[in-house]
Amino acid sequence: GGARAVDLAAAEGSGVLGLVLACPSFKVPGLDKKLLAIAGPVLLMWAKDDDIVPFQYNKVFLAHLKRRTPAGAQRTLFEERESGGHCVAPFLDKGSSSQQKLLTWADLSQFLMKQTD
Numbered sequence: 376g377g378a379r380a381v382d383l384a385a386a387e388g389s390g391v392l393g394l395v396l397a398c399p400s401f402k403v404p405g406l407d408k409k410l411l412a413i414a415g416p417v418l419l420m421w422a423k424d425d426d427i428v429p430f431q432y433n434k435v436f437l438a439h440l441k442r443r444t445p446a447g448a449q450r451t452l453f454e455e456r457e458s459g460g461h462c463v464a465p466f467l468d469k470g471s472s473s474q475q476k477l478l479t480w481a482d483l484s485q486f487l488m489k490q491t492d
Contacts, residue, residue: 385409393484410439416487422459446491
């Protein structure tokens, strides 16, 4: 899932126009360097009650994603939920901010790229 997406996005660099990561594994060799290599916007989503990949690991991802150049902080969005476990479906709850971001991610990521070039 998320670990493989990080590998692929890091390998593609500027070819990735946007990436969504839902509670990804932190057990990726060279995670810090790979996250720094992702040029496009990243939407990171995590539920506080995730019992597979604990919520506190979002800090590892956010620390590196926000340090990316150019404009890592502006190209990194974080959505958290109180509940939802290790599932994407709760982030699609009707009317939620995460649902809106997911449904418009193609346009939103392009907008973020243009605003931060």
